[in-house]
Amino acid sequence: MSKDQNDVSIDVKGNNAQDVNKEVLEKYDRESKVRDFGSKKLFAWIVFGIAVIYSAYHLWIQFNPIPALQQRSVHVAIGLALIFLIYPTFSKQDRTKIPVYDWILFALSFYTAIYLISEYTEIVTERGGIPNTMDIVVGILAVLLVLEAARRVTGIILPIVALVFLSYPFFSHMDFLPMRLTTRDFDLGDIFGQLYLKTEGLYSTAIGASVNFIFLFILFGAFLTKSGLGQFFNDIAMALAGHRQGGPAKVAVVSSGFMGSINGAAVANVVSTGSFTIPLMKKIGYNKNFSGAVEASASVGGQVLPPIMGASAFIMAETTGINYGIIALAALIPAVLYYLAVIMQVHYRAGKRNLKGIPKADLPRIKEVMKERGHLLIPIVGLVVMLFQNLPVGIAAFWTIVLTIVVASFRKTTRMSIRDIFDAMALGARQSLTVMIACAVVGIIIGVVSLTSFGTVMTSSIQSLGAGSLFLTLFFTMLASMLLGMGLPSIPAYIITATMAAPALAEFGIPVLIAHMFVFYFGIFANVTPPVALAAFAGAGVSGGNPMNTGFQALKLSLAGFIIPYLFVYEPSLLMIDIEGLSTNATEFPFPPVTDIILNIGTAIIGIVALSSALEGFFKTFMNPILRAILLGGALLSVIPGLNTDLIGLAIILIILTINVIKHRKQKAQVA
Incomplete structure (x- = not known):
C-alpha cells in the first residue's frame, strides 16, 4: 500500500489509520x-x-x-x-x-x-x-x-x-x-x-513441506510485496471495477483475493488491504458491517485461489503425493465459483441500495497501470509454467524469486536495491515463522497418531457416526474441520483433519485429492464462521462495525464456500478430474469428458448467481420473501449434480427471474 493511501485514511477521532489498524491486527492476529x-x-x-x-x-x-x-x-x-x-x-x-x-x-x-x-x-x-x-x-x-x-x-x-x-x-x-x-x-x-x-x-512431512516448499513461496510473496505487486493489484482492480455499480466492494474482492492467494494470511490481509478498500466502501454507502464482511470473505477465499493458494496447498501436495500443478488446476473452478458468489452478492446489494461506483476520472487507467507495474505479473506466469512443466516445486520457487528480482528491475519504480533484497529476505523469514511453528506442533500430533494408531481409531469413529452414509460422514467431517479451524490456524487444522478424517472419506471410494480438498475448504472458512470468526472480527475492527454482526454478514457472503465442497465430492468434474484416471502419484492431469465439465460448471454458475440473488432478495428489483425462498430452492437444485435436479432448478430460476424482470419493467414504465 502506498504512503499516500495511508495518509488519507484517517479515522473519526483524528488518529492515523495505520496506528489504528496496527491495534486491530494485534488484537485479532496474535502473530503480529x-x-x-x-x-x-x-x-x-x-x-x-x-x-x-x-x-x-x-x-x-x-x-x-x-x-x-x-x-x-x-x-x-x-x-x-x-x-x-x-x-x-x-x-x-x-x-x-x-x-x-x-x-x-x-x-x-x-x-x-x-x-x-x-x-x-x-x-x-x-x-x-x-x-x-x-x-x-x-x-x-x-x-x-x-x-x-x-x-x-x-x-x-x-x-x-x-x-x-x-x-x-x-x-x-x-x-x-x-x-x-x-x-x-x-x-x-x-x-x-x-x-x-x-x-x-517434530520433523514430519509437515515440516518437510515447510522447509522445502512453503518457506520459499512465503519468501516469493515477500519479494513481490517489496516490488509493489500489492499496489498493482489495488490499482488494476480499481481500474477494472471501481467505476461499476458498488465498485469499491468489487475492488476489495478482486484485490484481496489475489493478495490472499499469494500470502495466505487472511487476518493480516484484511487489515492491510482493508485499510484502503473499507473506507471506500463506506464512502459510497455500504454499511460498516457489510464493508468489513466483504474484505474478510475475499481475504479468506484467497487460500483456495490458484496459483499459490496459501501454504496449505503445498502440504497437501506433500501429503497426498499429487503434483502441485494438478492440485492448483483442480482448485480453479471451485475458487472461481466462490468469488463469483461474493461478487454477485456485492453487486445485488449495490443494486438494492442504488450504490454507484467511483467516477472514472478519479480512477487509474488500465493502460497506465499495466505500463507502470504490469511486468510484475511475469514471475507469477513463470511460476505457473514451471509448475506445469513438473519442475520440482522448491526449484520453481527459487527461480521465480530470481525472476522477480530481474523483472522488477525493468522499471525504476519497482526496481529493488541490494537493501530491498535483504529486507525482502528478512521479511519472508519473519512471515514464515507462524507456518513453521504450526507445522512443528502438528508434528507432535502426527508423531503420537503414528506411534499409537490413534488415527485409525478416529477414522473408525467418524465412520460409526456416519452410519454408513456418505452425506453424514461428510457432515461430521465438516464439523470437525470447522471446530478445529475456529481455534487453530488453517494449516494445523487442515493437517489434523486430513490425518484423521480424510481416511474415513476414502472408505467411500472418494479419491484422496477430493477428500483433502474437502477438509481444506472447511478449515479455511472457519475464519468467517461465528462465534470465532477472526478474519471477520478484524474486518469489523477496521470498519468500526460490530464484530458478531460482521461475522454473520461474512458467513452469508461466504455461503457458497460451504456448498462447493459437497458439490465436487458428488460431482468431481467440477475439479476437472477423472476419478478413475487419478492415482496417488499422479503427475499428469486426467481430464473427464469435456461435455461433463461444461454442463456441470454451467449449471453451477447459474445456480451460484441465483443463490446470490436469493440471499440479497434482489435481481432487477426487490423480491418478496416467498419468491426469494423459491429462488433459493431452485438455486440449490441447479447446483446439485444430476440431470433431473438441474432441469427443475433451471426452470424455477428462469420463472422467478422472469417475474422479477417483468416487475422491474412495470416499475420503470410507471416512473416514466
Whole structure:
C-alpha cells in the first residue's frame, strides 16, 4: 500500500489509520504482537541478520540437499531462535527488551539441531534410531521449546491440543480406557524417540513441506510485496471495477483475493488491504458491517485461489503425493465459483441500495497501470509454467524469486536495491515463522497418531457416526474441520483433519485429492464462521462495525464456500478430474469428458448467481420473501449434480427471474 493511501485514511477521532489498524491486527492476529526494539539497534540488527541467513539457508539447500532429519532440524532450530528473540513472553511485557531467559532459550534452540547433526551418524547407523538417555533429554527439550514458541506465536489453543495428544501414550495402556483406545505400554524412549529422532514427529512431512516448499513461496510473496505487486493489484482492480455499480466492494474482492492467494494470511490481509478498500466502501454507502464482511470473505477465499493458494496447498501436495500443478488446476473452478458468489452478492446489494461506483476520472487507467507495474505479473506466469512443466516445486520457487528480482528491475519504480533484497529476505523469514511453528506442533500430533494408531481409531469413529452414509460422514467431517479451524490456524487444522478424517472419506471410494480438498475448504472458512470468526472480527475492527454482526454478514457472503465442497465430492468434474484416471502419484492431469465439465460448471454458475440473488432478495428489483425462498430452492437444485435436479432448478430460476424482470419493467414504465 502506498504512503499516500495511508495518509488519507484517517479515522473519526483524528488518529492515523495505520496506528489504528496496527491495534486491530494485534488484537485479532496474535502473530503480529512482536517486539519493537526502538533505539536498541543492535538487537534489531541481530534479528535482521539471522532472518537473512534463515532465508539464504533455504535457497542454498535447493541445490545442496542434506539428509531430511538434519535439514528439518536446522529449519526448526533457527525458526525457534528467531521466535524467542521476536515474540515477547507475555503480551503486556516490555517489547523493547530481550530478557536473559529468552537468550537462553535462543541458545537452546540451536542446540537441538547441533546435537542431532553431531550425533546423526551414530543415531542412524549404530543405534538404529533407539534413543539413549541424552537423546531423550534433548528430545524433551525440543518438544518444550516448540510448545512455548507456539504459545507465543499462535496462542494457547494449539499447544493445549498438542499436549492432549502427547499425554495419550503415557496412559493409553491403562484399563480405564475403552478397549479400542487401549495400546501397549510406551516409555519415554518410545515417545520422544518418535518425536525427535524420526521424520514422523517434530520433523514430519509437515515440516518437510515447510522447509522445502512453503518457506520459499512465503519468501516469493515477500519479494513481490517489496516490488509493489500489492499496489498493482489495488490499482488494476480499481481500474477494472471501481467505476461499476458498488465498485469499491468489487475492488476489495478482486484485490484481496489475489493478495490472499499469494500470502495466505487472511487476518493480516484484511487489515492491510482493508485499510484502503473499507473506507471506500463506506464512502459510497455500504454499511460498516457489510464493508468489513466483504474484505474478510475475499481475504479468506484467497487460500483456495490458484496459483499459490496459501501454504496449505503445498502440504497437501506433500501429503497426498499429487503434483502441485494438478492440485492448483483442480482448485480453479471451485475458487472461481466462490468469488463469483461474493461478487454477485456485492453487486445485488449495490443494486438494492442504488450504490454507484467511483467516477472514472478519479480512477487509474488500465493502460497506465499495466505500463507502470504490469511486468510484475511475469514471475507469477513463470511460476505457473514451471509448475506445469513438473519442475520440482522448491526449484520453481527459487527461480521465480530470481525472476522477480530481474523483472522488477525493468522499471525504476519497482526496481529493488541490494537493501530491498535483504529486507525482502528478512521479511519472508519473519512471515514464515507462524507456518513453521504450526507445522512443528502438528508434528507432535502426527508423531503420537503414528506411534499409537490413534488415527485409525478416529477414522473408525467418524465412520460409526456416519452410519454408513456418505452425506453424514461428510457432515461430521465438516464439523470437525470447522471446530478445529475456529481455534487453530488453517494449516494445523487442515493437517489434523486430513490425518484423521480424510481416511474415513476414502472408505467411500472418494479419491484422496477430493477428500483433502474437502477438509481444506472447511478449515479455511472457519475464519468467517461465528462465534470465532477472526478474519471477520478484524474486518469489523477496521470498519468500526460490530464484530458478531460482521461475522454473520461474512458467513452469508461466504455461503457458497460451504456448498462447493459437497458439490465436487458428488460431482468431481467440477475439479476437472477423472476419478478413475487419478492415482496417488499422479503427475499428469486426467481430464473427464469435456461435455461433463461444461454442463456441470454451467449449471453451477447459474445456480451460484441465483443463490446470490436469493440471499440479497434482489435481481432487477426487490423480491418478496416467498419468491426469494423459491429462488433459493431452485438455486440449490441447479447446483446439485444430476440431470433431473438441474432441469427443475433451471426452470424455477428462469420463472422467478422472469417475474422479477417483468416487475422491474412495470416499475420503470410507471416512473416514466
